[in-house]
Amino acid sequence: MTDLPLVIELTILVLAAFLGFEVIAKVPTMLHTPLMSGANFIHGIIIVGAILVLGTADDTFTKVIGFAALVLATANVVGGWFVTDRMLGMFKRRPEPKRDSKEPGQ
Amino acid sequence: MISDPDVVGLLYLVTIACFVVSLKFLASPRHARKGNWVGGVGMLIAIATTLLLDGIGNWVWIVIGLVVGSVVGVVGARNVRMTAMPQMVAIFNGVGGGAAALVALSEWHNATGPVWDETVSIALSALIGSISFAGSIVAFAKLQELLSGRPIVFPAQNIVNIVVLVGAAALGVAAVAGVEDQWVLYTLIGLALLFGVMFVLPIGGADMPVVISLLNAFTGLAASATGFVLDSTVLIVSGMLVGAAGTLLTLLMAKAMNRSVASVIFGAFGQVQTGAGTARADDGRTVRATTAEDVAVQLSFARKVIVVPGYGMAVAQAQHDVRQLADVLEERGIEVKYAIHPVAGRMPGHMNVLLAEASVPYTQLFEMDDINPEFPQTDVALVIGANDVTNPAARSDPGSPIYGMPILDVDKAASIVVLKRSMRPGFAGIDNELYLDSKATMLFGDAKESVLKLVSAVKAS
Numbered sequence: 001m002t003d004l005p006l007v008i009e010l011t012i013l014v015l016a017a018f019l020g021f022e023v024i025a026k027v028p029t030m031l032h033t034p035l036m037s038g039a040n041f042i043h044g045i046i047i048v049g050a051i052l053v054l055g056t057a058d059d060t061f062t063k064v065i066g067f068a069a070l071v072l073a074t075a076n077v078v079g080g081w082f083v084t085d086r087m088l089g090m091f092k093r094r095p096e097p098k099r100d101s102k103e104p105g106q
Numbered sequence: 107m108i109s110d111p112d113v114v115g116l117l118y119l120v121t122i123a124c125f126v127v128s129l130k131f132l133a134s135p136r137h138a139r140k141g142n143w144v145g146g147v148g149m150l151i152a153i154a155t156t157l158l159l160d161g162i163g164n165w166v167w168i169v170i171g172l173v174v175g176s177v178v179g180v181v182g183a184r185n186v187r188m189t190a191m192p193q194m195v196a197i198f199n200g201v202g203g204g205a206a207a208l209v210a211l212s213e214w215h216n217a218t219g220p221v222w223d224e225t226v227s228i229a230l231s232a233l234i235g236s237i238s239f240a241g242s243i244v245a246f247a248k249l250q251e252l253l254s255g256r257p258i259v260f261p262a263q264n265i266v267n268i269v270v271l272v273g274a275a276a277l278g279v280a281a282v283a284g285v286e287d288q289w290v291l292y293t294l295i296g297l298a299l300l301f302g303v304m305f306v307l308p309i310g311g312a313d314m315p316v317v318i319s320l321l322n323a324f325t326g327l328a329a330s331a332t333g334f335v336l337d338s339t340v341l342i343v344s345g346m347l348v349g350a351a352g353t354l355l356t357l358l359m360a361k362a363m364n365r366s367v368a369s370v371i372f373g374a375f376g377q378v379q380t381g382a383g384t385a386r387a388d389d390g391r392t393v394r395a396t397t398a399e400d401v402a403v404q405l406s407f408a409r410k411v412i413v414v415p416g417y418g419m420a421v422a423q424a425q426h427d428v429r430q431l432a433d434v435l436e437e438r439g440i441e442v443k444y445a446i447h448p449v450a451g452r453m454p455g456h457m458n459v460l461l462a463e464a465s466v467p468y469t470q471l472f473e474m475d476d477i478n479p480e481f482p483q484t485d486v487a488l489v490i491g492a493n494d495v496t497n498p499a500a501r502s503d504p505g506s507p508i509y510g511m512p513i514l515d516v517d518k519a520a521s522i523v524v525l526k527r528s529m530r531p532g533f534a535g536i537d538n539e540l541y542l543d544s545k546a547t548m549l550f551g552d553a554k555e556s557v558l559k560l561v562s563a564v565k566a567s
Contacts, residue, residue: 003337006223013330016343020350023126027133029448029473032355032455036322037195038132038142039351042125043202043322044149045344046329048156049209049336054171055162062212063164067171069208072201074175075182077153080198081146082183087191088139090462093469 034087041080047073109160117155118340124148125344129351135468152340188463189420192314192453193249199321200242206328207235207295213335214281214291222282227334229278232291233298235328240302242321245314248306249452255311263308264372270301305371311417312494314452315359316370323352355454362448364500364511393529396547398556401523402563408485410441412477414514415457416450418491418527422553425464428490431561432466438564444470445477445487445514447495478515487519489540491526491553497538507536522546525556 027035050073054066108114124144131141157168179198186194210231217224247253274297281290309317326348333341360367405411413432419425432442444466450457458471472480481487489496496516499506516522522545529541529548540546549556 004339006334009334009337009339009342012339013342013346016330016346017350019126020129020347021354023129023347024133024351024354028135029446029455030458030468030471031133031135031138032358032448033191033195033453033459034138034142034455035129035132035351036319036355036454037198038128038138038145039322039326039348040195040198040202041142041149042128042145042344043199043326043329043348045121045125045152045341046202046205046209046332047149048152048338048341049329049332050171050205051153051156051162051168052159052336052338053209053212054164054168055157055159057164057212062215063167065208065212065215066164067167069205069212070168070171071175071178072208073205074172075179076175076198076202076205077149078176078179079183079194079201080179081142081149082180083186083191083194083198084142085139086183087188087459087462088142090188090459090465091135091138092462092465092467093135 030091034084034091037080037084037087041077041084044073044077044080047077049073107160108155108158114155114159115339117151118338121148121152121155121340122343124151125347129347187423188425188460189423190250191459192318192451192456193246195453196242196245196249196318196321199318199325200239200246203235203238203242203321203325203328205235206325206332207232207239207298209332210235210328210335211291211295213332215288217286224335225282226278227331228291229281229294231328231331231335232295233274233278234324234331236295236298237302237305238321238324238328240299241306241317241324242302244303244306245317245321248311249314253307257310258307263304267301267304270297270304274298274301309370311452312449313363313370315449315454315456316356316363316367318453319352319355319359320367320371321352323349323356326350326352359449359454362512364508393541394547396523396549398549398559398563399567401547401549402560402567404486404521404523405435405440405488405560405564406438406567408435408440410443410480410484411435411486411488412481412484412516412519413442413444414487414489414492414496414516415444415446415461416490416492416495417452417456418493418525418553420451420456420460420491422491422555424490424554424557425460425466427554427557427561429461429464429466431557431564432470434561434564442470443472443477443480445474445516446471447474447492447514450492450495474512474514481515481518484519485521487516487522489516489522489524489526490557493526493538494536496540497536498543499536499539503539516540517543517545520545524548525553526550527552 050069128145131137277294330345
């Protein structure tokens, strides 16, 4: 990847911090869990790092570490996404038609 | 294969834009689910771009890693019950932090020469990622009740923790100063893992919303630090977005408890305050127990009922039955609303997720500031497994450890019914004056059984 000057990278970092605060400044309590879970999914972006490490590994040590990182990061990405989607699928504006008294799985 | 760095950069930029839109949408109930999809598309673009980069090999291992990770993720996400959501969030947080630390470790292993800014990033990523990993595992164990949810404390805990953390930081400084031995980073990671375990151990269940948000921020920051090592803007920006989101949530949660983040982490709540804020039960007031039948009559004649759910509802998995009770009451023309305290439960927004699972429309759920003015016009406040967030001592008793914490004004309702397993005090270890209120009655027992009894009693009356 292109080698950016440190100052540019720091500038990007600081602007991203402000952006993050602004974007989610007024999230309602109701969505705190999905937001956290969604943010959880986004930090799965570390999968890019894991692929780079494993994909360019020459020695066994790096391969093992890279492989472990890739498994963890993939679980983060996939699990984080599905949990968030499942959770958000439950949020409804209006009541749905009445179900039977017993919910599944209880 | 993509070899043009500009194309690569542009594709990653699309990912960044997707993530920002995703977070924006996640903050609004109408677009939240779409937001998650946008984020998913962004992630796929980033993964595909990285896989297509020049010089990527070891395909067999990459494919196996992707498959194994996906299976673990899908199986975990699909099968988890909504009541177990806090520990699920904790564990996905932990694996992300662990991945960041491992990436840092391999970069250290393969570093060609000491470049100070890269070493700083490696040390930070290893440090924060390891803390997040170990801390999340302990948080998971506590929430899953593999470990006691009560604070686990030992003498001189804070001093030991600080020594461990300073030790890890010192190793980081040594690495930056030019010590290139492999053991430097191994030891750093070891100490950071130890610190992660020890800093979550003394934190009790009710403080978990703060800790989970904080660990979330940590993992984001670790990913961001890794971005500096790999010169990857997509990692820097995405990690920082999560870092900001997690920090904001942490501060919100701490504010909702009227405590500083530091006091949550170093305070070992329920441990320090002994004898403070004890309810004065000797002034002639006593707790009145009631029966499901009596409560059913009370509810049937009410015009407006506010349900106040807490962690007890989650433990008993009573959310579906609570909704059923609300349905029965609504059929009789009684207005039912839910009052949600920001730190009710074990993670930010815990009650909302549970009630959403039980198909309670979110238009019936009200945040503290919106619902508090309505309690004076409410006939019955039905407190289901909530405790400290309803304790009027937070308003009136400067000696109470929760003094100043914003609470739900349950005591302003015309009558109060508390569903509670026993008279055991809540997480803060203090008695709840609400129970001595002349308008309050207690219905003892498991929340689920009590609510089911109420449903049939209301139907019969």
